[in-house]
Amino acid sequence: MERNLNRFKFINNKLLGRKKPIIERELSSEEEMDVISDTSDYQTETIADRNEVLKDCLPLLEDPDLESKLNRDFLKMYLTAAFSLQLPSQMTALDASQPWILYWVANSLYMLDAAWLTDDHKKRLKEKIFVISPDGGPFAGGIGQLPHVAATYAAINTLTLCDNIDNSWDLVNRDAILNWLLSIKQKNGGFKTSFTVGENDTRGVYCALSIASLLNIITPELTENVLEYLIACQNFEGGFGGCPQEDEAHGGYTFCAVAALAILGKLDSINIPKLIEWCATKQYNEEKGFCGRSNKLVDGCYSFWVGGTIAILEAYGYGDYIFDHDSLREYILRCCQDDKMPGLRDKPGKRPDFYHTNYVLSGLAITEYKFDILDKTNATSIIVKKRDNIGYSELNPVNPIYGIPIDVASKIYDHFR
C-alpha cells in the first residue's frame, strides 16, 4: 500500500499536469463496455480532495429543508457594504486589481436589479477609475502602477455599467488605448498584459478584443495573427489552454479564447464538436457544478467560465442543452450560498468573495435564459428568452461574451458608432 501511494505521488507530481504526454487510443465498442471507471482501490491526492468536497456537498444537495432559492437581499447587503465599509486588510493582496473589485461589485448589483446600482454608486465608481488613471486610459490596477490589459478590461466594463454617468464615456482616451494595445501586441498574435512585461496568453487576447470592440477601435493591425494564435490554443481535449500548442485545457482560458473568437466572428474556425464535448464533461454528476480542468475540483466560478462558454456556443447556434441547467442551479443555490455568510463562494468550506459572487451569479443568470444573436458580426447583439420550466431569480441577463448585462453592452457599443 505504502509503495502504491509513493508511486501515485510520483505520478501525480512528475507525470500529471502540464508535462503529461498525451496518449490517445480508439476503443472498439466492445472494449468500451469493459472500461469502468473504478478508483475505489486507489488513494491519490486528487481522489482524496474530491471525496472531501463530496462530503461537504452531498448533504447540502440532499437536504430536504434547504430551499434552492437565491437570497437576493442578503447579497444586496453584502455588495452595497463595499461602498461604505473599509475593506478587510487581507484584501491588500488585490491592490493591483482595484478596477476588478469595482467591476465585480457593480456587475453583481446590476444583475440583481439595475436600480440597485444607484447614480451615487455610478459617480463614485467613475471617480475611482479616473483617480487611478486620470488620463482616461489605458488603465492601471492602482494609483502609480503600470497600465494593464486586465485592469483596462475591468475599468471599461465598470464604466459601461455606469451608463455614461457625467459623460464619462467621452473621457475615455480611445486613441491612447489603441496605441497602447498595439504596443503590447506580440508577433505571434497574442498580447502581453503590460508594455514590455507580463504574461502572454488567451486572457490578454480576450481583454484586448473586448476593450477594442466596445470602444470601436478594432483595426486590422490589432487583429493580425490573432485567429491563428487562438486556433493553436485548442488542444486534443477540445478545450483551450492559455498558450498555443502548450497547455492543458482550462475553463478560464477556454472562455477567453471562445469569447475572443466570437468577437472576431470566427467561431467556425475551431473544432466545435470537441469543444462542446469538453465543456459538457466539465460538469460533475455528483456535485452538479462545473470544474475547470479534467479531474479537478468543482468551483462556483466555472459556472461562468464554462457556463458562459456554452452560452456563447448556444447564441451562435451550436446547441441548446450542452449542460444540465437544473443541476448547475442546485450546485449554485445549495453549495455556493450560506445563510450565515453573505456573498457567494467557490464551494462549501470556502469564504465568499466578490470575484465568486460575480461569476457564480453570472452563471446562475445563464441557466435561466436561452441565447441567440441578431447579427454575428456584432457580439453585443446577443438576445435572450426566459427558459421554460426552470426557476427564476429575477436576474438581468448577461452578455456572455463581455460578462456584463446585455443592455449596457449594446448601449456603449452604439455610443461609439
Ligand SMILES: CC(C)=CCC/C(C)=C/CC/C(C)=C/COP(=O)(O)OP(=O)(O)O
Ligand atoms: C478576463 C480574464 C482575465 C479571465 C480570466 C479567466 C481565468 C484564467 C480564470 C481562471 C480562474 C481560476 C479559478 C484559476 C484557478 O486555477 P487553479 O489551477 O488554481 O484551479 P483549478 O484547480 O480549478 O484548475
Ligand SMILES: [Zn+2]
Ligand atoms: Zn473559483
